[in-house]
Amino acid sequence: MHGPSITFEDVSLDLGNTSVLSGINFGIRAGEIHCVVGANGGGKTSLIRSMLGQMPHKGNISIEWHDNRTIGYVPQSLDFDKTLPVRVIDFIGMTCQRRPVFTGISSAKRGVVDSVLERVGMAGKKNSMLGSLSGGERQRVLFAQAMIPEPSLLVLDEPMTGLDPDGKAIIEAAIVEFTTAGGTAVWINHDIAQVYEIAQAMTYIDREILLDGNPREVLTTGVASQLFPSLDLLGSATRDAS
Amino acid sequence: MAAIYEFLRQFIIGLANDGIIHYTFSYAFVANAFVCALFIGPLLGGIGTMVVIKRMAFFSQAIGNAALTGVAIGVVIGEDYTAPYASMFSFCILFALFLNFTKNRTKMSSDTLIGVFLSISLAIGATTLLWVSARVNTHILDTVMFGSILTVNDTDMSVLLVTSLITAAVALPLYNRMLLASLNPSLAHVRGINVHLLEYVFVLLITILTVACVKIVGAVLVEALLLIPAAASRNLNRGIRGFVAWSVIFSTASCVIGIWAPMRFDLPIPSGGAIILTAAMIFLATMIIRMALPRYREASV
Structure with a gap:
């Protein structure tokens, strides 16, 4: 399997008189878990729905497909x-x-x-x-x-909502296995410790991009500590990992 | 087509003459209505499940009311007032498309918008019908509103047959897609389903089915036959298979019994009323079963 790569170029979205997304520029690499993180109402679902062609966005979202163009979507x-x-x-x-x-x-x-x-x-x-x-x-x-x-691109909008620990482990393992096999996963995720643990890339959105990159790098910046006051959780995750 | 209808009529009349079915079926007009019941029963039952799932019960009521206006327009433009199909189909289809277009544009909830259109269609229908009532025998209006098997002829049967075939040919291959589009439009879109187009297709199917059934069930009551058998089936079933199967059985049984019972017991009631009353009795029976059996017990609030 060969998942697609995705590029967002100057993407913006206005609904009514409200600016939902503005100046969004980032890329999602093929075969990676890319988590989209952000506060409630920050535009995460709108970003994903723009990518799926369900929103009247401006700018360019290009998906570089290979042989399999199937999208698996978890609303x-x-x-x-x-x-x-x-x-x-x-x-x-x-x-x-x-x-x-x-x-x-x-x-x-x-x-x-x-x-x-x-x-x-x-x-x-x-x-x-x-x-x-x-x-x-x-x-x-x-x-x-x-x-x-079988999809080549998995799009997950908070798939862990309401899941018990067993359920979380099953879904997490399935996503990791999917990307290990070459698939691309775009995942809206509120669990920053989990993002830190398993994602190869993350983008923090609050109408515009505030953080973008490898979680292990961007989550150690000063901006990250302002966005995530509970970064001590992350610290424990880091200690566990070490 | 006339030869096929004649064959079906003679077959049913033969069964009645041989005593296999009740003698009332030996009348040609009852045989006609029976054939129609076998067309529309399964179809209304099957499509009714989708109407219930998509919460569009009042939509077909609005179309039924619009059919009244269609009849009035037919009378005004000089169509045969016992079967003004051109006017009914044209007006109802335009009405349905406009309703769906407005729904898509305003993003208003279905029940609010359909309620508005239902009232409008009833007002226009009642006004125009009263206006033209001086030109026609008022019994024709009873027929349109409540159905009458006495007036069913080969043309009505052809309209029903063609409508049934179109509806089945379109709805069966699209059933899953329509279902998914109503459960989660976003997921349906990702699956390559054109959600808006399917909505228009479904609205058109309900419209032509409603108009085609006006002669048998009546404009006022056709909505009930889309709704009640499916609602009765929903009382007893937990899966789609049983839901659809029992809805088809209830709907067909309602049509057949509703046509046969008034003849058998000399009841002076229109076929539409009898069909819906039969369906209503089935619904009540399923309600009682649901309340009585522990397997259907659920949270009270």
Whole structure:
């Protein structure tokens, strides 16, 4: 697998009279975990949605694809009526096959669907109603659908929300494995210790870029200590690592 | 096409004459209505599941009301007032497209905007119908509003058949995409789905289906047949397969029983009313089952 590289050139976004993003210039290298960090309302999701072509942004976002152009997208949440009669397997089916999902999962997809659900620890709940799952379980299912068909670019909007430690470990391991195999991951992440630990690059956004680079370098700057008052957490992570 | 309808009619009449089904089906107009019920029952049941998931129940009500205006326009421009399909389809399609366009532009919530358009369509429909009522037999208006199997002819059957085929041919391959687009438009977009286009397609499907069913179910009640069987099915099912299957069964059963029962028991009620009352009884039964069985127990607040 060969993930794409992505370049943001002078990207800005105005919604109504509000400037959401301004003067965004940075690059995402192929095969890396690139975390997008920032305060609530700082424009992280808008940046990602601009990249996905869902926002009326200005400037240029170019994605240098190779053979596989599949994007696996894990949205922030699934906002839907919790009483809808949609099972986990129905949801996965509707994302990955054309055959109407009420006729069942096609035999061609059954193997990969089962293995992906197994991977995120949801195989035992594939017949549960989507609305009856906990927030963390739903995040696991959202991650599972992003892996079918095999993507070369993973875009994750706070995938760890509501996840228990086991769930976090499973998703983190899957993302690391994905990028180790050559895929590119763009990941909105609030856990700065985790960013420090596993990301090869990070960008801090609060309407504009405040930090950009390797977390192990940029998080030791004075700006970083102002942005993250709880950098002692990071210190413990550093000590653990050493 | 006439030969096919005649074959179907004779087949049903033959079954009735042989005593296999009730003798009322030996009347040609009942056989016509029965064939129509077999077209629209499964289709309304299937599409109804999507209407429920997309929370568009009131949209078809607005289209039903717009059909009243379509009829009035048909009378004004001199169409056959028992089947003014050109006016009904044209006006309802324009109405539906304008509603969806406005929804996309204003980003207003669906129920608010559909509520506005529903009122507008009812006001225009009622005004124009009253205006033209002097020109036509007022029983025609009853037929349009509440349905009548007595007036179903080969043209109505052709309209239903073609509409059913178009709807099935478009909706089946797009079912998953429409479903995903309603659950998470952003995810659907990343999956290569044109969310706005699909919305227009779905709106058009509901519109042509609603107009085609006006003769059988009536403009006022067609929305209920899109909604009630699916709602009844939702009471009992936890997965899409059961949801769609039971919605189709409930809808088809409602249509067939609603056409047969008034004939069988000499009830002076229109077919639309009978169909919806049947569907309503099924809904009540599923409600009772849901309340009675522990497997459906859930949080009270």
